[in-house]
Amino acid sequence: MTGSQIGRLTSVLVTMLALVLLLPVARAQADIGAYVLVDAKSGAVIEENNATRQWYPASLTKMMTAYVTFKAIRAGHITLNSAVVQSKNSLSEPPSKMGFKVGTRFTVDTALKIILIKSANDVAVALGEAVAGSEAGFIAMMNAEAARLGMSGSRFTNPHGLPDNRQVTTARDMAILAMALRRDFPEAREFYKHPGIRFGKKALRSANREFLLRVPGANGMKTGYICNSGYNVSASVTRGGRTLIAIILGAGSGLERTAFARQLFDEGFRKRGGRNIKSLTGVSAGPPADGYCRRNRSPGAKGYMARFDMENEKQGGFLFFKANREDVKVDEAGFTLANGKPDWAKILDRTLGPRRLAYRPLQVGLGKPDAAPATVGSAAVAVAIPAEDIPLPAANPVRRAQIQIRQKLQTTAAANVAGAAVAGASVAGGIPQAEVARPGAATDTAQAVAPGSIFRKGLDFTVPVPAPSPRRQ
Template sequence: MTVRTKTAAAFRRLSRRVTAAALAGTLAIAAALPAAAGPYLVFDARTGEVLAESQAFDPWYPASLTKMMTAYVTFRAIEQGRLRPDSLVVMTANASKEPPSKMGFKPGTALSVDTALKMLIVKSANDIAVALAETVGGGEAEFVALMNAEARRLGMDGTRFVNPNGLPDPRQWSTARDFAVLSRAIIAEYPQYSELFRITALSLGAKVIKSHNHLLERYPGTDGMKTGFICASGYNVVASATRGGRRLVAVVLGERNARVRAEKAAQLLEAGFRATGGFFSRKVKLDTLRPDVAPPSLPTDMRDFVCGKNRNAGEDADDQSVATAGVGKGEARSYLVPPFKLMDPVPVALGGTVDLVPSPAGSGVPLDADLPPLPLPNPARRSQLAPTAAPAPTTVAPSGATVGVLPPAPPPIEILGLRGNSG
């Protein structure tokens, strides 16, 4: 046997061992997550490398993750000189009618764009989202057109917006992959606004307004970004964390309550930080990731699963359970630590210095302008969309690139079981 032949044989044996190890890591992650888990994706914010994903192209109701695009469009408007952080946002009668979560300001109340952005992200205020949209776009419909235009520009091809706050609408949906693209754009293009997504609480006079993102004070290194919930979507989160100069982002959709959502995001981030990659795996980026099977045409409706009988539904209902949760006897290891204080509440006030509304109403483009036709979910079929066991996590993209090759980490990455509180 020649030296070249011996070398080739040794290479093939080593390749098989590395491939087997990578597969074992993928299976370990898959086995650790519950069968009913919704879509998820974890990626490197600097390189765009996808470390693991499952159902990342499945359509999903975004809930208040929508406000990340509302913020992004506002950042763009400031960058383009169309308004300033101290420009006034005035609460209109239209905006004040939005249901909770909301600030509840009376029509005519004025606040700065900077304060509005803080309330949008920390409180997830639906009335503030509409007031900000009317200020930036000249009207709510015009602003939504800007949201969709930015989504197309960024390559968020599985996304369609119809409102700026994420309140229930069967025509509005997105994907885990698309929110990964959006979060990376926010991080890369607007680092000056990174602190907005890291705020744990606001103080308005004597009132303290706390964030629903409990990862900020329970997973060390977390530095943003946004949570979301409606009954149809379940509990969603985009969570960013930095360790050793490396920043990862996890997108988690469709969890049954806020506690499981936080646990899953923490475990995906932990697994990502421990990952070293395989010598022979071809890395997949967000812009080259493709589904290995055709995704569903309709979003899954999680209403019965998360808001059914005897379930405490909503962000506020689960806040206390997440903030005080610990690992009980017989439960899997949690990567959430006991609550710690990250910062004092950030003070905000009403009013501002500049009354600047640069875009007159009606100046925007129509809601459906330049949008490719997309199938609309049929409300009559909602009863057929009850959650079932999710498909096995995606492991190979059509290009042949390995996805989700996170090695097994001691202890195993597992989702913390819940007892009693399944809101």
Template sequence: MLRSVLAALSTPARPARRLVLYVALAMLALPAPVARADIGAWIVVDMDSGAVLDQKQARRQWYPASITKLMTAYLAFKAIREGRATLQSVVTISANAYAEPPSKMGFKPGTRISLESALKIVIVKSANDVAVAVAEAIGGSEPAFIAQMNAEARRLGMSATRFVNPHGLPDNRQVSSARDLAVLARAVWREFPQYRPYFSLPGIRVGKKTLRSANREFLLRVQGANGMKTGYICNAGLNVVVSATRGGRTVMAVILGAASGVERAAKARALIDAGFKERGGRSVDQLAGVSAKPPADGYCKRNSRPKAEELLAAFGQKTRPSSVLSFARGDLNGGGIRRSIVAAPTPTAFGSVELLAVPKRADGKTDWAKVMDAVIGPRRLAYEAVTVSTAAPRAAVAPRILEGKPLPVPGTPKPVAKPLAAAAELVSVPDVAAPVAAQQAAKPGAIFRGEPLLIAPIPPQNPRP
């Protein structure tokens, strides 16, 4: 390559061509690029048919973080459907719930709110204390509710999943996968359409507080966006389940391990847009199993946040990289090139490369609102918070607990000391869906053929805050 560039420089050429060659020569002198870790795993699914439209490591175990609360909400919705609760049922904040670390509401023990308000707070604010209160109201106790979570996961065929708490706070025993979370999200969406508006709320007002959803930029900027739930702990990175409806069709994506909120929303937009262009694919129900272990501890510390230049290069909807020449301005102090294209000071075309500028504010700093316009899309909806009452009706009563003790679930762990649970050796996730597994064996899918299944116990890991 170096010889070719030097030979080209020794021959007569137009100034523009010689400038391109000098850039190429400078790039060869730079240190080898240090690649930033890609998003860990994802899956894109048609909500109606269940067809998998795209995936990357969809069966790899991952820490679900606050996406766990989809199961908490699902069990509450089931209790309402079965007549054991209503939206006006009382949820009481216990001392156990009050002890949960943030994100939380901080309601004092004894505070009574309606189940409807509790669910909106759990979904939008992702409040851990309220999630535990809901679990205690529906299950009778937190351990009983966790047993119900695992029993429901088994019934749904979530073969890579084990729950140890109802909120998703760090505990390395609590694992799932992009595929399993897609199965859960699809069950919530299809079985309880009346509660879909809860997942599309960009913010809520509780008393004097205005609480914004971490998924609000996706909800306000992406065409047809209507859900669902975000999550974050350091060992998982930033996770999200998103959905959008266009032309009567709904596409859902699960993303695990993004490095920033903007990257998470931009990737979600890109996957959703691409998903609407696809139709076929194997059913998500046929992908039971585990393909890899969860990420090592400290995932968020190893996966640095992408710069504005990187986001614009990867997701900028106005960027059109050339097949003839793609080059980057190297950062000699930072390890060299990080992406094939970076932004120029102003939008311009260099040779056959179109570069997208990093928008700046008057003070010279990056204008992140305009970056989001470019990588997620301009806001289509105005932000509007919905008022949520914290006063439970006087005549309301607590949900009715299932009669008798819940059926024991093999391998269901008990919650341990808060805020962090000591890591214990993970027991292999039980084979939870024999009919699904048999169907998969009988009809092997081309896009997943040859992917090894991991059935050995996952080694212990030390959780970090």
């Protein structure tokens, strides 16, 4: 063999080796903005990618809302039975929401369950007002706790996570918060381990339910979504006395974030951690540009199976390096219905595993709140502001547009109902019939409040109702 031939052969071998070494980099996280997997007790980092890049937290924000509330309870400023009042300010928040009428009172315990399981934005604001006396005061407390915990890449501007480009975090910071929530307030674990709540006759499912019901050892914690963030999740799993926490930001769908979390945990429990999460310092990059969800689409049924099929993992390991290759062979017959559409039940079974637990929503009611909510300031107990008198803040353009659209829709609906009533009256003889007062209705002052009348018509938790799809939960 000549020297030139040996040189060419060496060049080919080097090129092939380089390609092999690069294959593991093209893992299933291509559609994930950032993630980190840590040991909940030691803080040791097991896996991470872009963990210090700023991202929008969406409803993962409510973990900090809960943390501040639990700290106020621990300090004796409030109790789980303290009163939370639905204010004009809190009711103005867009869905997801409960939509209680202004002045409706419920307990801190109820509020915590609603925000951590149902993720209601109006209740998050009402809870903040009950704890601090005002939404602004509560936000100040959130940022103070973030600074104390060392969440150097985070800033909070609201208690719920609705769109505000000033509200940012990192996967690293959210992992620190999740660890602190478990460590400092173990009682909090009872609030975020449930797959849903039942309020009266209404069953309200958690967006984290399939993870909780299917993944062995799953016990929390919180999901989040706005368009600019994509699908986020803070998840925790305990196996063999060891608990791991995963923070995943910017998935393309609800199923992708859940399947990727499951995959991270399954692999992570076979590893030991490295450097401590707090040693990841600084901010590596800014948050994604607006409209992230429109650029980062759902992988689709075939994409899910190429990346997360547990049957393939059993046969050939996790093989992350195959996850984003377009030439991955996928047998669609195993997860396709007779009509050619995806069989989502089978896809869930094969990407998350079969349901190990039955779906049992937690029963939640208003509770029996104490007289007046005791609020806390930055250093001492402050005078409570009547929640129903807290003024509406100046809405940001997105929020203002959402409110205006809802008002127009409600006005149109009311006009249609009135027109139908007049039309019906003309058919019946031209005289509109007066509405008969129902027992328990607002006009029936002799009766107690009827079930369901605590909700403001048209703004309760049933609006809007998204089309059910495992990809978007």
